[in-house]
Amino acid sequence: MKRSFSAALAALSVFAFAPAVIAQATATQSESYTAPEGAIEVFTPMRDETVLAGNLYLPEGEGPWPCIVTRTPYLKDARYGQPGAGDRYTDAGFAFLVQDVRGKGRSEGFYRAFIDDGPDGYDTIEWMAEQDWCNGRVGITGGSAMGITSNLAATYDPPHLDAAYVIVAPSTRLTGSYIGGAFKEQDSGGWSRRQGISEEVIANTARNYPDSAYWSNTEIGDNRRFIDIPMYNYGGWYDIFNEGNVRNFQYLQNEGRDGARGNQRLTMGPFGHGPLSGDLAYPNGGGLGVLTIEGVDQELRWFNYWLKDIDNGIMDEAPVQAYMMASARTDELSDQNRWMSFGNWPPAPxxxxxxxxxxxxxxxxxxxxxxxxxxxxxxxxxxxxxxxxxxxxxxxxxxxxxxxxxxxxxxxxxxxxxxxxxxxxxxxxxxxxxxxxxxxxxxxxxxxxxxxxxxxxxxxxxxxxxxxxxxxxxxxxxxxxxxxxxxxxxxxxxxxxxxxxxxxxxxxxxxxxxxxxxxxxxxxxxxxxxxxxxxxxxxxxxxxxxxxxxxxxxxxxx
Incomplete structure (x- = not known):
C-alpha cells in the first residue's frame, strides 16, 4: 500500500528536566488582554484554586462537541496566537483548548517543570467535560513538552479522557537530562544556561540521577500502569525521546489496563528533534509535523474513531508502522528505505x-x-x-x-x-x-x-x-x-x-x-x-x- 508522510516540521521545542523549582508568578484575566483571533480565553480552576488560562476554539454551528486539549509551557499566545490556529481541529468538528500550564503565560501559580501536570491535566479534562460546549468526550494531544503533559495527565486516569495522541515524548523525565547516569551537558546544561538558570542549579541537576521520592510523582514509566485509554505514539529513530514512544507503546499494548491493552498505535519515522545533520536523507520519511498516510491526517483520524465513533478502519490496520532505514546518501538513495507494517514491537526478531x-x-x-x-x-x-x-x-x-x-x-x-x-x-x-x-x-x-x-x-x-x-x-x-x-x-x-x-x-x-x-x-x-x-x-x-x-x-x- 502506497504511503506518504508529511514532512511539515512543527516547532516542537523541548526543555531541560531541571529538578530545581523555577518560580514564576503570573497574572490572569487582565482587562487589557485581547485573545488571538478566533479564540475565546477561558479560565480553569484547579483543585487548589489556582486558575489556568486557555484559548478555546469552537466549531461553527450548534454544540456540544467532542473536545481536544493541549497543555503547553511555551505560551498559548506565542504558539497558537496566529489566525486560524485552531482551524485544523474545529474544521473537523472538535472544540480545541490550548492551555498555559501552571506558572506560564497567563496562568496563575508557580512553574515547576512537569511536577503539577498530572493533577492539573486531570482537573482541566474534568472541567472541560462539564462545560456546555463539550459533550463529555475529551482527547489530549501534543508533542515534546506537550506530549509529556499529555502522558502525565493520562497517568492520573481522568474519567472523561477517552484517547490521546502523543508525539516525541519520553517514558521517563530522566532521558531529558541523563543517559545511563551521564548528564547531557549540551542539551540539558546548555539549554538551561540559555534560560538564565544558574550554574549552581545546573550542577544540582547533574547530581540528581539517583532515584528518590522526588521522581515518583512524575515518572511516566512507573505510573503508566494507571493509563486506561487508547494512545497513538508517533516518534523518530533519531529523536531524543525515541525510547519513550516505543516503550510506552510496548507496555500499554501488551501489559496495560483493559482500556489500553490492544488499543495502541505506534509510528516511528527516520527523523530527529529537528532537521538531521550529515550527508544522509531518508526519502518519504516524515518529520515532527502532521502525520499523514495516503493524505489522511492520522491524528484527526484517531480522534474521529475514539471520540466520534466513526469506523474509519484505523483499528483494523497493523498496530505498528516503522520506517526501515537503509543506505541513504543524498546522491544515492536505496529503494530499501521504506515503511513497513508490524503486528507488534519488536517484530519477533x-x-x-x-x-x-x-x-x-x-x-x-x-x-x-x-x-x-x-x-x-x-x-x-x-x-x-x-x-x-x-x-x-x-x-x-x-x-x-x-x-x-x-x-x-x-x-x-x-x-x-x-x-x-x-x-x-x-x-x-x-x-x-x-x-x-x-x-x-x-x-x-x-x-x-x-x-x-x-x-x-x-x-x-x-x-x-x-x-x-x-x-x-x-x-x-x-x-x-x-x-x-x-x-x-x-x-x-x-x-x-x-x-x-x-x-x-x-x-x-x-x-x-x-x-x-x-x-x-x-x-x-x-x-x-x-x-x-x-x-x-x-x-x-x-x-x-x-x-x-x-x-x-x-x-x-x-
Missing part, C-alpha cells in the same frame, strides 16, 4: 550477538582466547560529539570519521557484508570492562559503515559505572580498581537494513562531549572535581568475558 575482537573485527564468532584492549581516558581531552540523538546542536547520522584516529576510541567492524542484515527492535551492548579507579564512563555507538568509509551513527548510549547495577540508593556502587564487571548498555530501538557492501561497526570509548559531561574518574561528580585523573580503561574480549552487541535480526517478509 532473532537476537544475534556480534562479538568484539582485539584485532578490531566484529563477528558472530565468539572469542576463544584471553585477550583484552586497554586505553587511557583523559578527561581533559574528551572525544568530540558528532551527531546522534541531540536537541540543541547537530543531530542524526553524521560521519564519525571526523573523530579521527585516537587511542581512546576503539572501532570494531564486520567484514564487508555479502548479504543484507535487517535489524528491527532494541539494541543492547554487553560490555565486560574494568578501570583502575573508582568510577568512569563507557560510551557505545552502533555504526553503518558505507562502502566509501562514511561512518553513519545509528544509535549511541552511555553508562556511568557507579550506576551499573541501577540508580536506587543501595544499588549505586563504585568500581573496584582493575576488577572486570559486566555492563549492560541500552542503546534503545531502531529499524535499519545494513546493506550488502556495507559493514556493521561498534565504537567504544569513554567520553562523548558535549553530548555528555565528562567523568573525572575520581568518584566525584564532574561539577565537583577539582583534579580529574587519567583512567586506564580495559575492554575484555575473552572466552569467559565476551563483549558483544546484541542485534535484533528480522527477515524481510516481502
Amino acid at each position: 532473532n537476537y544475534s550477538e556480534y562479538y568484539l575482537h582485539p584485532n578490531g573485527s566484529l563477528s558472530t564468532r565468539a572469542p576463544s582466547g584471553d585477550e583484552m584492549v586497554s586505553y587511557e581516558f583523559d578527561p581533559e581531552n574528551p572525544v568530540p560529539t558528532f551527531g546522534g540523538a541531540n536537541l540543541t546542536f547537530e543531530r542524526g547520522p553524521m560521519d564519525q570519521r571526523q573523530i579521527g584516529e585516537r587511542g581512546d576510541y576503539l572501532r570494531f567492524e564486520t567484514d564487508v557484508l555479502t548479504e543484507d542484515v535487517m535489524v528491527a527492535g532494541p539494541v543492547t551492548m554487553q560490555l565486560y570492562a574494568a578501570t583502575d579507579g573508582p568510577d568512569t564512563d563507557f560510551m557505545v555507538k552502533l555504526i553503518d559503515v558505507y562502502p566509501d568509509g562514511y561512518e553513519a551513527i545509528i544509535l549511541d548510549s552511555a553508562i556511568r559505572t557507579r550506576y551499573r547495577n541501577g540508580r536506587e540508593p543501595d544499588q549505586i556502587e563504585m568500581m573496584t580498581p582493575n576488577a572486570p564487571v559486566e555492563l549492560t548498555i541500552d542503546l534503545w530501538d531502531t529499524a535499519i537494513t545494513f546493506e550488502e557492501g556495507h559493514r556493521i561497526a561498534v565504537h567504544v570509548t569513554s567520553s562523548n562531549y558535549p553530548r555528555f559531561d565528562v567523568n573525572p574518574n575520581t568518584g566525584e561528580h564532574p561539577s565537583d572535581a577539582e583534579t580529574p585523573r587519567i583512567a586506564q580503561n580495559t575492554i575484555y574480549m575473552t572466552e569467559d568475558r565476551p563483549s558483544a552487541i546484541i542485534l535484533p535480526i528480522i527477515y524481510d517478509p516481502n
Whole structure:
C-alpha cells in the first residue's frame, strides 16, 4: 500500500528536566488582554484554586462537541496566537483548548517543570467535560513538552479522557537530562544556561540521577500502569525521546489496563528533534509535523474513531508502522528505505550477538582466547560529539570519521557484508570492562559503515559505572580498581537494513562531549572535581568475558 508522510516540521521545542523549582508568578484575566483571533480565553480552576488560562476554539454551528486539549509551557499566545490556529481541529468538528500550564503565560501559580501536570491535566479534562460546549468526550494531544503533559495527565486516569495522541515524548523525565547516569551537558546544561538558570542549579541537576521520592510523582514509566485509554505514539529513530514512544507503546499494548491493552498505535519515522545533520536523507520519511498516510491526517483520524465513533478502519490496520532505514546518501538513495507494517514491537526478531575482537573485527564468532584492549581516558581531552540523538546542536547520522584516529576510541567492524542484515527492535551492548579507579564512563555507538568509509551513527548510549547495577540508593556502587564487571548498555530501538557492501561497526570509548559531561574518574561528580585523573580503561574480549552487541535480526517478509 502506497504511503506518504508529511514532512511539515512543527516547532516542537523541548526543555531541560531541571529538578530545581523555577518560580514564576503570573497574572490572569487582565482587562487589557485581547485573545488571538478566533479564540475565546477561558479560565480553569484547579483543585487548589489556582486558575489556568486557555484559548478555546469552537466549531461553527450548534454544540456540544467532542473536545481536544493541549497543555503547553511555551505560551498559548506565542504558539497558537496566529489566525486560524485552531482551524485544523474545529474544521473537523472538535472544540480545541490550548492551555498555559501552571506558572506560564497567563496562568496563575508557580512553574515547576512537569511536577503539577498530572493533577492539573486531570482537573482541566474534568472541567472541560462539564462545560456546555463539550459533550463529555475529551482527547489530549501534543508533542515534546506537550506530549509529556499529555502522558502525565493520562497517568492520573481522568474519567472523561477517552484517547490521546502523543508525539516525541519520553517514558521517563530522566532521558531529558541523563543517559545511563551521564548528564547531557549540551542539551540539558546548555539549554538551561540559555534560560538564565544558574550554574549552581545546573550542577544540582547533574547530581540528581539517583532515584528518590522526588521522581515518583512524575515518572511516566512507573505510573503508566494507571493509563486506561487508547494512545497513538508517533516518534523518530533519531529523536531524543525515541525510547519513550516505543516503550510506552510496548507496555500499554501488551501489559496495560483493559482500556489500553490492544488499543495502541505506534509510528516511528527516520527523523530527529529537528532537521538531521550529515550527508544522509531518508526519502518519504516524515518529520515532527502532521502525520499523514495516503493524505489522511492520522491524528484527526484517531480522534474521529475514539471520540466520534466513526469506523474509519484505523483499528483494523497493523498496530505498528516503522520506517526501515537503509543506505541513504543524498546522491544515492536505496529503494530499501521504506515503511513497513508490524503486528507488534519488536517484530519477533532473532537476537544475534556480534562479538568484539582485539584485532578490531566484529563477528558472530565468539572469542576463544584471553585477550583484552586497554586505553587511557583523559578527561581533559574528551572525544568530540558528532551527531546522534541531540536537541540543541547537530543531530542524526553524521560521519564519525571526523573523530579521527585516537587511542581512546576503539572501532570494531564486520567484514564487508555479502548479504543484507535487517535489524528491527532494541539494541543492547554487553560490555565486560574494568578501570583502575573508582568510577568512569563507557560510551557505545552502533555504526553503518558505507562502502566509501562514511561512518553513519545509528544509535549511541552511555553508562556511568557507579550506576551499573541501577540508580536506587543501595544499588549505586563504585568500581573496584582493575576488577572486570559486566555492563549492560541500552542503546534503545531502531529499524535499519545494513546493506550488502556495507559493514556493521561498534565504537567504544569513554567520553562523548558535549553530548555528555565528562567523568573525572575520581568518584566525584564532574561539577565537583577539582583534579580529574587519567583512567586506564580495559575492554575484555575473552572466552569467559565476551563483549558483544546484541542485534535484533528480522527477515524481510516481502
